[in-house]
Amino acid sequence: MSGTAETRGMRWFKALTGDTSTDAPVWSGEASLGGETASFFSVVPDPDNRFPRARDNVVGLEQGWKLAQAVRAAMEQDASSQRKRPIVAIVDVKSQAYGYREETLGIHLACAAAVDAYASARDAGHPVVALIVGPAMSGAFLAHGYQANRIVALDAPGTMVHAMGKEAAARVTRRTVEDLDKLGETITPMSYTLASFAKLGLLDTLIEGVDADAPTQAQIERVRGVLAEAVQGARSDTTRGLSRRLESETAKKTRAASIEVRRRLAEQWDAAS
């Protein structure tokens, strides 16, 4: 992270939550959402991080384990109450951290710990919502956001979901960035756009008309409203798993194979007697 520019993850955390109770690289805090107290988490740049490859808004060793710690602390607060607080992941993560130290010390496990914490919160009955305000990339998104009951996103330049950064994907697949963009227009899962992500049935709400970098108070309130709605929706779900992602009309079209695999595997699961 060069300079002092505020990332979207920081900006939206401040807008929705106010002050953080934990230091970078993971901000966490509580704020009112739809008349109840919710916990918010964001991965933010940490220019002084002990691990030099993890100073940007990326998910590295400390980010993964600290996300797990923060989410579990929020769960602990409601351990004895029936009603579980909403948990909101504010997603602005460029990638996982790439480095020798990271691999040696098990960054896969750090990210898995964050996955575990969010999934366990969802399983325990916390409505978990991911709000995408910037890039939601690859392993970093798996660790921070992809286990949510609901995924919502700002329709703004710079928000994107993908398995690999554009430049790296172009290098690996020996295509140009332009070719990749063109490919994304015809092959939906290859696209970086949130509109395509929505076509896969994975996005619950695309929030239009919000300035992601300098939102007005009215726009912030609108986002808060969408989050509260997502929380309500999650509370009314009959299952706590992710099966809902396959139930939308769009999923029935674009993820027909995912649905077919599940249907036929269930048929064959028990041996014919």
Place this chain on the structure above:
Amino acid sequence: MSTATLQHAPALRDSFIELTARERARALLDEGTFRELLGPFDRIESPWLPLQGIVCQADDGAVIARGTIDGQPAVIAAIESAFQGGSIGEVSGSKIAAALELALRDCERGKIVRPVVLFETGGVRLQEANLGLAVIAEMQAAIVALRRYVPVVGVIAGMVGCFGGMSLAAGLCSYLIATKQGRLGMNGPEVIEQEAGIEELDSSDRRRVWQMIGGEQRVATGLADALVDDDAHAVRDAIRDVFARGVPEAPRTEQVSAYLARLARTDPADVTPETMRDVFNANEAAAPRREQA
């Protein structure tokens, strides 16, 4: 060839690594119990590869097999590295996720099914990018829910290893069994070199790579549980052994404060396989304590 001669032959090793995914699954289930689900004749193939001029495989590189392990109902999900490097596409990933979800359903009804995943994958199949990522998230959700009922066992035999989002899925497993040839890491050595430069990691330095993320190091540092020889019987025995141990009190990914403490004791200026072994003591990790969040 008579079975009698086979049984009485000197203890020859049956390489596990050289087996295909289907043969691996068969070798690990109790003899005669292997039954494949959604096999090649069901022909559920990737809908996305033909659009990009890539030839499909009838099982999309994932083999799901039911049978028993030590007489207990089991399901094995085996990834075939010979097809697209074991990469996870919509169909191959959904097969694995669905198998875990069905095991979960049975466990919730009081019918325990032992799940085993044979990881042999570079992670997301880039031609199916966002759907590969999505199904991996679904697989992870199933592992977290399932491992409360029954150990979820992962095997990393090699030679591809286990990378990308699938390394997180492996990290979530109750127990991991690895060979010396198996590697477990989030970012492959080539990706690190490409993203961070050759001074960060020279991916052609195979010795360094193996010392960093190889099975032996992962077991020595407690990030995997059992090191086995490249031998089908050894893998089979190790699987039976960890199932016999039962559900661990605290899986690795729940030991948050213990791992944060280890990181805090680590000097970032002096991270080597040796210094890591000092801090990430395997014996300490092998005796997990229930901890407060």
